Amino acid sequence: MFDAAMAVVKPEMKSYIWLQTVDGSIQQVEEEVAMFCPMICQEVLQTGLGSSKTYAISLPQRVNPAMLGLILDYCRFHQVPGHSNKERKTFDEKFIRMDTKKLCELTSAADSLQLKPLVDLTSRALARIIEGKTPEEIRETFHLPDDLTEEEKLEPLRNITDDPRIRLLNRLYARKRKELKERKKLKDVEVEEEPKDERSVEDLLSFINGADGGMSYIKGTRANKNKKKNRRRKDHAKDISSENTNENDKELNPLPSAYHDVNFDNALEASASKHSRTQNLPAINFSPKFEFIDGDVDDDLDPAMKEELDREVEDFARRLNSDWPERMQILSLGQDRRLVPISMNSNGSTHLYTGFDQR
């Protein structure tokens, strides 16, 4: 009889822990669930608090009622010893499906309650979220400032042959080369390369920038480009490719500056050019992928893309030109000049030797 009475009384003697969140609200939670949180466990054991409403345990301010609810759901499931690992994993995967803001709040709350397994779970989820986003998206999601310069922002290497902007540049060069070839055919046997070169530079510039030969662009941007120009001129043994990570070069991202320049040069010259090169340069050569396709000039790009690409080509030409100040000076004076040889020292930095011939 006594046992029966005890049996009736037993369910009401289930232990509860009283918890108070920072907003003042208090809730009672089954003991085994609450004790799953190390912080709560510690409080109960050390201070004896939590056994009644008046002596509720004050939770850290990072734990609001909503987060507490989630955390208790987590504890309620995991504190049961009977679940298999697979069941736990399935629960976890469903559990963390929430928006990023909530996930951050949950991570913070779990951390303040020292609930390591939940912190691990949420940290991992946040890491996966970060992995799936671009830098811009990350900044938006986590409210971070866009305070890196274009040079400091890094773009990972892409498969460069698939880049449509490089393809357009190649087509551009191909077109120019074709025009030069045709012009050459009209001339006599004796090929005068210097005047031809001069015309081709001018031609290309005017093609890109309009009749003023692009001088206005160059003047305007010289102030900004000084810093980059000086960097390039310095003997920098390392990071030649990082110098190219400004927005103008995004389309040619992985190529060091010497590569651009040599490419450009070749596009402008007639095929019978005596372009002097130092011994070091053969290492920098043309990838067969960049073989100029004559005649393949059809732009199958939509007008908007084409406009953008035109702008980028302009930028590219402008950038090249900004590094050849003497040359530009000569251009503006309309004097004869010869294309400059480019040399690369063994440290990988480039020096542009400008030379000109006055006629």
Added chain:
Amino acid sequence: MELISGLPEDVARDCLIRVSYQQFPTVASVCKLWKSEIHAPEFRRQRRSTKHAQKLIAMVQARVELGTGSTKRLTNPVYRLSVFEPETGNWSEIPPPPEFYSGLPMFCQLVSVGYDLVVLGGLDPNSWEASNSVFVYNFLSAKWRRGADMPGGPRTFFACASDSEETVFVAGGHDNEKNALRSALAYDVTSDLWVMLPDMEAERDECKGVFCRGRFVAVGGYPTETQGRFVKSAEAFDPATRSWSEVKEDFLDCATCPRTFVDGGDDEGVFLCSGGDLMALRGDTWQMMATLPGEIRNVAYVGAFDGTLVLIGSSGYGEVHVSFAFDVKSCCWRKLESPEGFRGHVQTGCVLEI
């Protein structure tokens, strides 16, 4: 300014250290705070101590024409950098720098220092000229840069190893006249500077370099006078004293090419493949640990992580290359899968933990 708003610094860092190495460039491009966070030495240390660092094997591997099933070909193969993640089975490729449009140099050396992968020397695949070039791929930025050339005359088939933190050591090899060299160099990756080290006692052509227990060890090789007759000796360079130890004769128990010599880490000791067997040095004696599986009888590269060796090899000349993992404790072999595009001939490799 918080790393992740709403999270305490250490918790936010906990999230960032779990991000895969392939996203490093993205993380470094978000903002100044994230960039400095990922570049800080503390980041790498915490990644490693919490076992979130990823193990990678980078290797110089021939590109395989898909569909042929074998690497037998009439033309010279083009080598590029493959990256294998033994923990996930993932294979990927690192695009080469533009200077290597014909492929990586033949017989170049590969070492890792921190987040950097350093490609040294080798022969130009078209002209077969020896080059002393140094190219560095950085995993944080996913970019190549050119380092200072190795000083001195052309040098190939040298020993090369890194202390994984800052320095690359180079010793021996041969010059353009096939004279075996005894000179040694060290390269500081961060400052991009080469320094000469004292010469080795012996001339060592085709020797193998490993860095273990704080010393750079040059193993085996042969002198100019006896071409191809590999010696069994080794000598160790101690960076602290800047001097080479006395030559240890009979370091190897048989005169063989030391190419597969690898340091398994402090607990495991060193290993070598010889005569179809995997040998381990226990104390002063070499013991046979296991027979090599037939598929990797010709071992191209052996890499070691704690307690596990990864061996890449083929069953014979021109055959596909496959990888096996060997657990040192249990002496068990496990074949690792590789997709068709990653079964080409492997020249050399190196392990990274980033």
